[in-house]
Amino acid sequence: MKNYKGLLIDLDGTMYRGAKVIEEAPRFVKRCREQGIPYLFLTNNSAKTPDQVAEKLNGMGIPASSENVYTSSMAAASYVSHHRPQAKVYMIGEEGLKQALEKQGMTFVEEGADVVVVGIDRGLSYEKLGRAARNIEKGALFVSTNGDKAIPSEEGFLPGNGAITEAIALTAGIRPIFTGKPEAIVVDEALDQLGISKAEALLVGDNYYTDILAGIHSGIDTLMVETGATSFKELNDVQAQPTYKIKTLDEWSFFS
Amino acid sequence: MKNYKGLLIDLDGTMYRGAKVIEEAPRFVKRCREQGIPYLFLTNNSAKTPDQVAEKLNGMGIPASSENVYTSSMAAASYVSHHRPQAKVYMIGEEGLKQALEKQGMTFVEEGADVVVVGIDRGLSYEKLGRAARNIEKGALFVSTNGDKAIPSEEGFLPGNGAITEAIALTAGIRPIFTGKPEAIVVDEALDQLGISKAEALLVGDNYYTDILAGIHSGIDTLMVETGATSFKELNDVQAQPTYKIKTLDEWSFFS
Known part of the structure; x- marks a missing residue:
């Protein structure tokens, strides 16, 4: 080796x-x-920030700082910054994705987005799915953090980002770019x-x-x-x- | 002919x-x-009741009573009543589906469902998607009114019931029976x-x-x-x- x-x-x-x-x-x-x-x-994991991930690891005795963490959200934000710098983004996602996009200088909009970025969002709604699809239909680049279909939990499976993304892709008739x-x-x-x-x-x-x-x-x-x-x-x-x-x-x- | x-x-x-x-x-x-x-x-259309459909038709000069209307929701309710009579149902859907299931003697539950029935639901949430998937995982029959992926609207496409259903199917790892x-x-x-x-x-x-x-x-x-x-x-x-x-x-x- x-x-x-x-x-x-x-x-x-x-x-x-x-x-x-x-x-x-x-x-x-x-x-x-x-x-x-x-x-x-x-x-x-697209929901957590690097700080949150590092905290969990340290709590388990695994040495980690936020600089040691790279998430699918960071990959999405970095990918977007290469292809659409300073983009107007319509985001479905949680804190980890929001922070990653902000660090790359993105601004958030509801309509007229250059890019739609999708990550896991436990505040998902019919309205958000439709808004994402309509921005994509009108030409926004379609980026999704990962295609994981389900997330195991103690009560059973929860919808993964792949399942959410598929609903948007079917509505818009356009496939996403996954970054994770x-x-x-x-x-x-x-x-x-x-x-x-x-x-x-x-x-x-x-x-x-x-x-x-x-x-x-x-x-x-x-x-x-x-x-x-x-x-x-x-x-x-x-x-x-x-x-x-x-x-x-x-x-x-x-x-x- | x-x-x-x-x-x-x-x-x-x-x-x-x-x-x-x-x-x-x-x-x-x-x-x-x-x-x-x-x-x-x-x-x-799984959201509307037969009365609502008949009203629209009459308004256009097309003679119709509620008895002249058969919806994908009625087909779903009838299908369920043949295969799981008097079932406990976890439903994602709107008034048309609710009424159709009630007319077939179904009762509504959040957990421990015999059947999950999915129709278009503009009040969709992450919680509802997960609840549907978990009931299916635990053995509930998975029925969906129709596979239409998108609904055209004046602003662009809205998520259709097929898109919603796919998110649940991917999470649960089980395919539905469509009735429409x-x-x-x-x-x-x-x-x-x-x-x-x-x-x-x-x-x-x-x-x-x-x-x-x-x-x-x-x-x-x-x-x-x-x-x-x-x-x-x-x-x-x-x-x-x-x-x-x-x-x-x-x-x-x-x-x-």
């Missing part, structure tokens, strides 16, 4: 499961820090922020269909752990394999 | 376009009435109400992909007019053809 210059690390299934830390995770991140290897936590995993966009934008090249980067995650595929789509090496969504057995069904597979993060050596 | 014993007549594009009556429509329905041929107006056009269900239930057999029935409509296909799926004869959604030219692209094609309803003779 190579001496990577930077890590992109998934959260749910890799660092924790729901509210419970994964035993090996704090050790892994501390080793990473001791070796002076920069890392970014990569999450499809498994798209390459979030990986490319995160590497940009980390200041390293693709050849120097390793993506660490548990979910083949979001994490590992994001790495594969972007063209970087991937490390799959078996502490979350996908079992190694399921890899028999897919063609593109992760670069490395380990049961838990304790098995990883940072230097060859 | 045969001497049909009953007609199923589409509304938008066949009787009117938006708020404007189609010139030949009142004459057609009056001729129908003079000949003593029973008819039902067949609409995918182009499904056979609404036609079969309407014929049941009209008390005629398939061989005696004619479906009249403008939209190949909803009206005419509903007739074809049900196995009844169809009459397509060119006053609405589909041009005759577009029929070159489809295999199953309508039984008859006429430019306007004035061209139709009730007896051969």
Whole structure:
């Protein structure tokens, strides 16, 4: 294994499961820090701000500051700033997305938007869905943070951003650009922020269909752990394999 | 052409376009009435009650009582009463669907539903989408009035019931049963109400992909007019053809 210059690390299934830390995770991140290897936590959660994500991690004994967090909302905001700088945005979303767009100098409008950006929004309404679709119909770029269809919760599944986005796409008759995993966009934008090249980067995650595929789509090496969504057995069904597979993060050596 | 014993007549594009009556429509329905041929107006609109639909038609000079109206909501309620009599229903929808379900003896619940029934709901919320998905996950039958993706309005497209239903289906990971056009269900239930057999029935409509296909799926004869959604030219692209094609309803003779 190579001496990577930077890590992109998934959260749910890799660092924790729901509210419970994964035993090996704090050790892994501390080793990473001791070796002076920069890392970014990569999450499809579009509702939380980097501060909120870092706070949860610290509470679990995983060293993290807001600078160590990269969300699908930040990827969306960064993508929009490259393609429509200083855009007028109609947003469906929560604080994490709002803050990310503001940091990129976007302004918010209800009509006449240059871009529609959609993230998870627990204040969703029929009115918001229609407004998004009509702005898109009139020519606004259609960007969505991620395509996750459902969010597991204690009571059962909650609608994910992918489900909300699909309702808008069907109404407008136009497909969105997703920025989160498994798209390459979030990986490319995160590497940009980390200041390293693709050849120097390793993506660490548990979910083949979001994490590992994001790495594969972007063209970087991937490390799959078996502490979350996908079992190694399921890899028999897919063609593109992760670069490395380990049961838990304790098995990883940072230097060859 | 045969001497049909009953007609199923589409509304938008066949009787009117938006708020404007189609010139030949009142004459057609009056001729129908003079000949003593029973008819039902067949609409995918799930929000309106039969009374409200009849009122609009009368206002345009088209003779109609509530008994002449059959909605996708009535088809849904009837379908549910056959498969889950006296069911506990979690409903997303408006007055038309509520009334139809009540008439079939259904009771409304928030949790522990036997059936989830979805119709257009301009009071839609994230909470409602999630509640529908969780009831379905726990085993409730999933019924939706229709799959229409968007509703044209003066400001642009509004989310249709098909868009709302898709968000729920993606969250729950389960596909719904649609009852409205182009499904056979609404036609079969309407014929049941009209008390005629398939061989005696004619479906009249403008939209190949909803009206005419509903007739074809049900196995009844169809009459397509060119006053609405589909041009005759577009029929070159489809295999199953309508039984008859006429430019306007004035061209139709009730007896051969």
